Structures are given as structure tokens and as C-alpha cells.
Amino acid sequence: xSRNSQQNRAARKRKKQxxxxxxxxxxxxxxxxxxxxxxxxxxxFAFGPSANAESLRRTVDDLxxxxxxxxxxxxxxxxxxxLDASMDHAFASGWQPAELxxxxxxxxxxxxxRLTVAAIGSHAGRTSAxxxxxxxxxxxxxxxxxxxxxxxxxGRLSAxxxxxxxxxxxxxxxxxxxxxFCNYLAPLTPLMATPPNWVTGPAASHPTxxxxxxxxxxxxxxxxxxxxxxxxxxxxxxxxxxAQDLMTRYAIDSAVIDAHAHTSLTDxxxxxxxxxDNPYPEAKVQLLHCVAKANNVLVLWHQRFGxxxxxxxxxxxxxxxxxxxxxxxxxxxxxxxxxxxRVKRSPSFRRSFLLAxxxxxxxxxxxxxxxxxxxxxxxxxxxLVPIMAERNEAVGSVFEEQFPxxxxxxxxxxxxxxxxxxxxxxxxxxxxxxxERITG
Numbered sequence: 001x002s003r004n005s006q007q008n009r010a011a012r013k014r015k016k017q018x019x020x021x022x023x024x025x026x027x028x029x030x031x032x033x034x035x036x037x038x039x040x041x042x043x044x045f046a047f048g049p050s051a052n053a054e055s056l057r058r059t060v061d062d063l064x065x066x067x068x069x070x071x072x073x074x075x076x077x078x079x080x081x082x083l084d085a086s087m088d089h090a091f092a093s094g095w096q097p098a099e100l101x102x103x104x105x106x107x108x109x110x111x112x113x114r115l116t117v118a119a120i121g122s123h124a125g126r127t128s129a130x131x132x133x134x135x136x137x138x139x140x141x142x143x144x145x146x147x148x149x150x151x152x153x154x155g156r157l158s159a160x161x162x163x164x165x166x167x168x169x170x171x172x173x174x175x176x177x178x179x180x181f182c183n184y185l186a187p188l189t190p191l192m193a194t195p196p197n198w199v200t201g202p203a204a205s206h207p208t209x210x211x212x213x214x215x216x217x218x219x220x221x222x223x224x225x226x227x228x229x230x231x232x233x234x235x236x237x238x239x240x241x242x243a244q245d246l247m248t249r250y251a252i253d254s255a256v257i258d259a260h261a262h263t264s265l266t267d268x269x270x271x272x273x274x275x276x277d278n279p280y281p282e283a284k285v286q287l288l289h290c291v292a293k294a295n296n297v298l299v300l301w302h303q304r305f306g307x308x309x310x311x312x313x314x315x316x317x318x319x320x321x322x323x324x325x326x327x328x329x330x331x332x333x334x335x336x337x338x339x340x341x342r343v344k345r346s347p348s349f350r351r352s353f354l355l356a357x358x359x360x361x362x363x364x365x366x367x368x369x370x371x372x373x374x375x376x377x378x379x380x381x382x383x384l385v386p387i388m389a390e391r392n393e394a395v396g397s398v399f400e401e402q403f404p405x406x407x408x409x410x411x412x413x414x415x416x417x418x419x420x421x422x423x424x425x426x427x428x429x430x431x432x433x434x435x436e437r438i439t440g
Contacts (some may be wrong), residue, residue, distance in 0.1 A: 001410060003337060031071035035076050038063050039176070045083075047180030056176065064168035065280065080122075080153035080173055086182035087123035091195050093248075094188035098140040101307040102275045107181060111164060112174040117159040121146040121176070122153040130370055132198035138425075163265055186302070189271055189309065189402050265394035270319055274308045279347075282305060282355030282411055289326045290362030294369045298399040299405060311399040313391065327429060331357045334425035349418035354420025368431065 038059055045056035066072040090100055097120050105113035124130060124141055130148035133141075153160075161171050276284050285301045285308055292299045297320050310317055335353055338344050377384050411438035413419050 023417070028404070029071065031066070032074040035063065035066055035071040035075035038077050039079060039082075042172070043179045043183065044178040045180075048175040048184045051180070052311060056173070060176070062171045062173045063172045067168045075156055076157060077178070080135075082179055083119040083157065083175075084122060084126065084153045086179055087119050088120070088195070090182055090185055092186055094190040094194075095185065096137065096140060096191070096273075097144060097146075098275065099188070099273060099282070099305070099307060101144060103179060103307070103372065104178060105277065106306045107175065107395075108177050111166070111170065112178050113265050114164070115157075115160055115178055117146065118156040119153070120144065121149075122151065122156045125149055125151055126153075127195045127198060133195070134198075136192055136325045186305075188273070188302075190306075191271060191273065222264050241248050265391055266398060268313060269311060269394050269398040270314055270317065271323075271398070272310045274307050274310065274321070276308055278306075280351050280354050282409075283351055286355055286411065287327060287358035287361060288324050290358050290365060291327065292320050293362065294365035295320045295323075296388075296395060298395060300399075300403050301409070303409075309403070311402065312395050322432070327361060327431070330429050331425070334422075334429070337420050339426070344417075344421075348415040349421075352413050352418030353422035353425070354414040355413060356419040357426045358422075360423045360426030361431070364426070386409070393418060411429075 042063065044050040044054060044209045045052045045059055063072070063075065066075070099222040100120070101113050101116050120141070122145055124133075125148075129141060130138060138365070164171055164174075189420075271342075274288070276288075282301075285299070287306060288310075289299050292310060292312070295312070295316045297310055297316050299311075300309045302309065310320065312320070331354055334357065335350060338353065344350075373388075380387075
């Protein structure tokens with residue numbers, strides 16, 4: 001065989017090998033595209049109007065079968081990008097880290113909540129949130145144990161999957177569920193600067209608004225533990241007579257000071273959101289509503305997400321939050337002391353108990369507030385009426401602007417014994433939260 005023939009033959013062999021290698025490199029591409037298609041289909045099956053549990057299960061099974069293949073790796077890379085984009089969308093829509101984790105946990109459970117924390121961590125690293133975000137945002141990152149590192153999204157996703165130590169079907173279900181959930185997030189009122197506005201460093205999105213005096217808040221917090229821990233019903237009942245009276249007088253004094261400052265009341269109104277946990281969230285929201293109503297605060301329950309928006313003056317919000325927290329602890333203690341037999345452990349008894357507790361607390365707060373209003377009128381005279389009316393109007397206008405379409409809900413009582421026991425417990429509750437010692 002001539003040398004040229006050997007060279008030609010070797011060249012043909014190399015080309016054949018190159019074509020084979022090229023086919024091997026291209027061959028997985030349809031699988032990769034198919035895996036990405038499965039991801040997008042699974043997102044639609046996981047949540048929203050196209051949600052379908054059986055279709056989601058089949059999709060997850062198909063993705064799990066690809067585990068360890070180049071197609072699965074490419075799909076996870078794509079998922080990491082989608083998770084990053086979902087965090088951008090959620091935060092641009094007014095959501096905050098703790099709120100998103102809370103809502104996801106309620107909807108899907110702890111595994112998907114942990115995935116949400118991982119996704120938020122990736123977002124925090126990419127946006128330098130630990131350096132640039134507003135302080136409340138950074139505090140939420142700390143509460144979620146999100147450190148100040150810049151690990152990429154894929155790295156955090158892989159770490160989450162490894163830490164879960166679960167079947168691929170379980171982790172894929174969590175991934176698709178979170179992505180689907182974020183696609184249909186309802187927008188919330190932004191309460192602080194959103195990520196695109198962090199570039200200039202830490203800054204609040206709103207001017208500072210005056211809340212309750214730190215000295216007053218310190219006294220309240222110091223006494224709350226005593227109020228919640230007392231086992232003497234007589235002591236609680238003695239304190240309760242002055243409870244809302246002192247709360248109201250402090251708020252009225254603040255209102256008069258604000259009026260004399262001639263500042264825009266509408267600009268002073270703020271919105272806050274609270275997380276409401278299971279079980280019996282409707283009873284807890286009812287308790288918050290009763291406390292807020294007695295303190296010129298309006299509330300809206302975002303039922304699907306377990307969130308409550310509170311709109312009011314900073315002083316009123318501070319006092320309402322602390323009294324609600326104290327009463328919630330007292331309600332829990334009273335429910336535990338109500339007994340442990342089968343009837344009193346039933347969900348209907350407990351739900352009715354808490355609803356009755358909230359209703360009776362509302363009645364007591366209203367009576368105390370009216371008395372405090374009469375006492376304040378004797379001190380401030382006729383000037384108090386327009387001051388409080390203007391204050392209420394400012395809160396109402398901001399609330400209506402944020403929530404133009406509001407539906408009123410009602411709750412049915414299914415257990416008469418629970419209702420009666422709840423009202424008795426509310427009679428013994430300490431409404432002061434330690435406020436009986438507040439002066440000035």
C-alpha cells in the first residue's frame with residue numbers, strides 16, 4: 001500500500017471518529033431540551049389554574065429518571081436561573097424574605113420552605129443584600145440564618161438537595177412547586193426599598209415616622225412577661241380595668257402632639273405586615289382585628305398567604321402589636337388550662353374557644369376605650385374631636401388607596417362549650433400588657 005493511500009485512509013478514519021464524537025456530543029441535546037420542557041410543564045402542573053396532581057406526579061417521575069445524566073444537570077442549571085428570576089419577581093412585587101418563606105411553608109411544607117431560604121440566600125449574595133438592603137431586610141436574613149456569602153444559585157440548589165437527603169421525586173416536586181407558586185404571587189404593598197434601589201447603600205424607603213417612645217416600649221416589654229406569666233386571675237382582673245384606658249390616653253396624647261406639629265397626617269400613616277401561623281389562623285386574626293379596631297388601626301387578612309396588613313399611625317401600631325402578642329400568649333395558656341379531655345381537645349372546641357376569646361376581648365377594649373375618650377375630652381376639650389376625626393380619616397384614606405376591594409368575612413361557631421369557655425377566659429385576661437405603670 002502506498003504512503004498516500006495510508007494517509008488518506010488515516011484521514012478518513014479521523015473524520016469518521018470526529019463525526020462519531022460530534023454525534024455523541026449532539027445526542028444528549030434532545031434530552032436536554034426535553035428535560036427543560038418537562039420543567040416548564042411541571043411548573044404549570046404544580047400551581048395555578050393548570051394545576052394537576054397526577055400530571056405533576058408523572059412529570060416528576062420523568063425528571064427523576066434522568067437523575068445523573070447531562071440532561072438532568074442542564075435542567076438543574078435552568079432551574080437555578082428560574083429560581084433567581086422568581087426571587088426578583090417576588091421582591092419586586094412587594095414581598096419580603098420572611099413573608100415568602102412563611103407563605104411557602106403554609107402552602108407546601110418545610111422542605112419547600114428550606115428551598116425558598118436557599119433561593120433567597122442566592123439572591124442576597126447576588127444583590128449584596130447584607131451590605132445594601134434596608135435594616136429590616138437584613139434582620140430577616142439573619143432570622144433565616146442566611147449568611148453573607150456569594151454562593152451561586154446552582155451551588156445553593158445542590159447543597160439544598162444534598163441536605164434534604166430525599167428521593168429525586170421529592171426534591172423535584174419542591175422545586176416545581178416553588179416556581180409555580182412564585183408565578184402566581186399576588187402583589188403586596190412595598191414596605192421598604194426593593195432590591196433595584198439598594199445600589200446607593202442602606203436606606204429606608206420611607207422617611208422616619210415617630211412611634212411609641214423607646215422608654216415606654218421598654219417598660220411594656222419588661223412587664224409583658226409578668227402579665228403573661230401570672231397565674232392569679234384576680235390580679236389580672238384588677239389590672240384590666242385600666243388597660244385600654246391607659247393605652248388610649250397615650251395614643252390620644254400622641255395625636256394632640258402631632259396635631260400641634262401641623263404635619264401631614266396621611267404622610268405619617270404606615271403599613272406593617274404580621275405573619276399568622278396555624279392552627280386556627282382565622283381566630284388569631286379575629287383577635288388582632290379586635291385589638292386593632294380599639295386602637296384606630298385597620299387590618300386586612302391575606303388569607304391564602306397567612307399574612308395580615310395593618311394600617312395606622314406608628315404609635316397605634318406599636319401598642320396594638322404588643323397587646324395582641326400578649327393576649328395571644330394568654331389565650332394559649334387559657335386554652336391549655338381549659339382541660340385535656342377528648343371534647344376539649346377537639347378542633348371545634350379550640351377554634352370556638354379562641355373566637356369567643358377574641359370577641360369578648362373586643363367588647364372589653366371598646367368599653368375601656370370609650371371611657372378613656374371621655375376622660376381625655378375633659379382634659380383637651382372640643383379640640384380633641386376634630387383631631388381624632390382627622391386622624392381616623394387619614395388612616396382610612398390610606399387603607400382604601402391600598403385595598404380598594406375588600407371583602408368582609410364572618411366566622412361560624414361550631415362548639416357552644418368552647419364558645420362559653422373562651423368568653424370566661426377573656427374576662428380574666430390582662431388587657432394592660434403591663435401598661436398600668438405607664439405615665440405621661
